[in-house]
Amino acid sequence: LGKVVHYSVDAILISAFLAGVKRSTGLTLKTEKIESPDIRSAVDKYLNVGEWVMDQSIAFMGATSYFERKR
Numbered sequence: 001l002g003k004v005v006h007y008s009v010d011a012i013l014i015s016a017f018l019a020g021v022k023r024s025t026g027l028t029l030k031t032e033k034i035e036s037p038d039i040r041s042a043v044d045k046y047l048n049v050g051e052w053v054m055d056q057s058i059a060f061m062g063a064t065s066y067f068e069r070k071r
Contacts, residue, residue: 015050016057023054 022028029047034040061067 011046012049012053015046016053017050018047019050019054022051 018029029043031040031043031047034043062069
């Protein structure tokens with residue numbers, strides 16, 4: 001059970017990293033090049049998890065006094 005949790009957290013962190021790359025550079029995976037509709041759908045859902053994690057992380061950090069926005 002410990003390894004499953006560890007690998008799941010790793011997968012979520014990689015997805016969040018890819019979401020961060022997308023937001024900061026505009027680079028993203030070309031999922032339309034994936035031929036299998038089932039695999040394409042799974043990859044899209046996986047990438048959406050990273051977007052959700054990024055959104056929640058940003059909302060949390062914005063609500064605390066430990067972080068500030070600098071532009």
